[in-house]
Structure formats: C-alpha cells, structure tokens
Amino acid sequence: MRRVLSLYLQYHKVQFKFLVCKMSTEERIAHSRNALIALVINNVENKLPIKEEDMRQILNKDISLFRQCLPLVMQSLKRVYGIILQKVPDSKKYICYSEITASSPAEYDEEQCRHLTLLFVILSYLLMKDCQVDEEQLFDFLKGLRIEMDEEHPYFGGNLKKLIADTFVKQLYLKREKSESDTDLETRYLYSWGYRATLEFPAKDVLEQTSGILGKEPREFVAVYNKYCVNEEAMVVD
Structure with missing residues (x-):
C-alpha cells in the first residue's frame, strides 16, 4: 500500500510541475484542490492516516499553496462526498471518514x-x-x-x-x-x-447499542452513563 501511494505521489508531482507553470492563480488553486481531493478519496477505504508531508508533496512541497487549498478541500469533500477530513490532534496527519460510515x-x-x-x-x-x-x-x-x-x-x-x-x-x-x-x-x-x-x-451510541444487546437500560451502567450521557439529558444517575 505504501509503494502504491509513493508511485501515486510521484506521478502527481510530475504532473503538477508540468502544468502549474501554464496556469493562472485561480487555475493553480483549483488544480491543487482537485489533486488533494483525489488523494483523500483514494485513502477512504484503507482508513490509514494521511501524512501532511504526502499531501504537500503532491503540490511540489509548496506550503503556502497547501494552506490555501486545505480549507477548500475540506469544504468540497464534505459538501460533495459527505467525507470529513480531520486533523489528528498533536500530529501532522489527517484521517478521513464518511459522515454515514458508522451507521450504514x-x-x-x-x-x-x-x-x-x-x-x-x-x-x-x-x-x-x-x-x-x-x-x-x-x-x-x-x-x-x-x-x-x-x-x-x-x-x-x-x-x-x-x-x-x-x-x-x-x-x-x-x-x-x-x-x-x-x-x-x-x-x-x-x-x-x-x-x-x-x-x-460516539461513546453514547456504543453504550446504547451495548445496553440493548444485554437487554438493559443505559442508565443501569451508572458510571459510563454519567460520563457520556449526562450532558445531553442533564440528569445524573445515582
């Protein structure tokens, strides 16, 4: 999988160098956005984190261009494909997932x-x-x-x-x-x-489904219920 990604990145890096010199600023941003979207979509199924370094490599390591494109990529992915691109805290990695993945x-x-x-x-x-x-x-x-x-x-x-x-x-x-x-x-x-x-x-959903499987009410698991559900229902169980 890593070798496939490496070949993919090399190909797009060459394409980017070839095309970018002929583009206007708007065309350059649009092309870069689409290249990043393609990378993310190709990564949805394997669920492995995407390194920021790999994303920048497609753009010929242009940090400024990456920062311009990233918000546009996130917006397009969510609006068109229902895919969330989320940065992993305290890292330079991103994960992507479908809004309906867990429930479908x-x-x-x-x-x-x-x-x-x-x-x-x-x-x-x-x-x-x-x-x-x-x-x-x-x-x-x-x-x-x-x-x-x-x-x-x-x-x-x-x-x-x-x-x-x-x-x-x-x-x-x-x-x-x-x-x-x-x-x-x-x-x-x-x-x-x-x-x-x-x-x-979401922990609340896991608790509800687990409780249903065990034939119990979520509130019967007092500590877990109070930790994950009390904010929504505003009622602490003793």
Missing part, C-alpha cells in the same frame, strides 16, 4: 463488516472498563467469547491478533501503548479508544 453497513464489504463487528465488541468492552485495559485482559475477555487470537475464527477469520494489535492501531481505531508502571516485570501493553473511534463511534 452498506458502506462496507462482507469482510469489513466482520472486522467492524469485532471492533465494536472491543470498543464496548473498553467503554465498560473506563476505556483502558491491558492486552492480556482484553485477549482473555475475547477468549471468553470463544475468540482465540491464535486460531481461525468461523466468523471473524484468522490473523486476529494482527488485526487488533496492528491494523486497528494503524487505522487509529485503537491505541496501543506500553505501560509506564515501574512495577511491571515484563513489557505490558495498554489498549484504549483511538482517535478515529471517538469520531466514528
């Missing part, structure tokens, strides 16, 4: 639906555990649901540990960090919600 299974193929089902299970568990657990605890929970990391699952498929610890992390659905505890004798990893998950899966 029709947006995904069969394998993606299965993977997102597993992701939802993990996010639900993290939510109920105050959004952070260690890796062993998470895998033990999944094992209790007969989802083994080292075995082929009849629904979710194989390579589940790689899917969780690598793919979901790179896509920013999950955050995987080393524990900073001085008492740990071995390296321990902690999982929490990633930035993309906070945008595509």
Whole structure:
C-alpha cells in the first residue's frame, strides 16, 4: 500500500510541475484542490492516516499553496462526498471518514463488516472498563467469547491478533501503548479508544447499542452513563 501511494505521489508531482507553470492563480488553486481531493478519496477505504508531508508533496512541497487549498478541500469533500477530513490532534496527519460510515453497513464489504463487528465488541468492552485495559485482559475477555487470537475464527477469520494489535492501531481505531508502571516485570501493553473511534463511534451510541444487546437500560451502567450521557439529558444517575 505504501509503494502504491509513493508511485501515486510521484506521478502527481510530475504532473503538477508540468502544468502549474501554464496556469493562472485561480487555475493553480483549483488544480491543487482537485489533486488533494483525489488523494483523500483514494485513502477512504484503507482508513490509514494521511501524512501532511504526502499531501504537500503532491503540490511540489509548496506550503503556502497547501494552506490555501486545505480549507477548500475540506469544504468540497464534505459538501460533495459527505467525507470529513480531520486533523489528528498533536500530529501532522489527517484521517478521513464518511459522515454515514458508522451507521450504514452498506458502506462496507462482507469482510469489513466482520472486522467492524469485532471492533465494536472491543470498543464496548473498553467503554465498560473506563476505556483502558491491558492486552492480556482484553485477549482473555475475547477468549471468553470463544475468540482465540491464535486460531481461525468461523466468523471473524484468522490473523486476529494482527488485526487488533496492528491494523486497528494503524487505522487509529485503537491505541496501543506500553505501560509506564515501574512495577511491571515484563513489557505490558495498554489498549484504549483511538482517535478515529471517538469520531466514528460516539461513546453514547456504543453504550446504547451495548445496553440493548444485554437487554438493559443505559442508565443501569451508572458510571459510563454519567460520563457520556449526562450532558445531553442533564440528569445524573445515582
């Protein structure tokens, strides 16, 4: 995937150099906007963050032009395609996602639906555990649901540990960090919600759906309900 992106960037960089010298300022901005939009749209499906460096490379590393075009790109993507381009906090990366992605299974193929089902299970568990657990605890929970990391699952498929610890992390659905505890004798990893998950899966919605699956009311999960729902309903549950 990275090699494909590299070839894509090289091609557009050559095209940009060839065309830009013949353009007016307005044409140059419009062409640059369209090139960035194409890059974003090509990235929607794999869900990997887009580096600002890669976006600028298409524009021959013209920072001023990039800053002019970025707001136009964001506006066009949202208006025409329903795609949100969002900067990841404290980084020079961007993610893109559809406004209807989380609520519309029709947006995904069969394998993606299965993977997102597993992701939802993990996010639900993290939510109920105050959004952070260690890796062993998470895998033990999944094992209790007969989802083994080292075995082929009849629904979710194989390579589940790689899917969780690598793919979901790179896509920013999950955050995987080393524990900073001085008492740990071995390296321990902690999982929490990633930035993309906070945008595509609002905690309130996850709580409501999880409660429905368990046949309970959201308010029965007092701590979680008070943390994520109280602002909207203005009622703290005791």
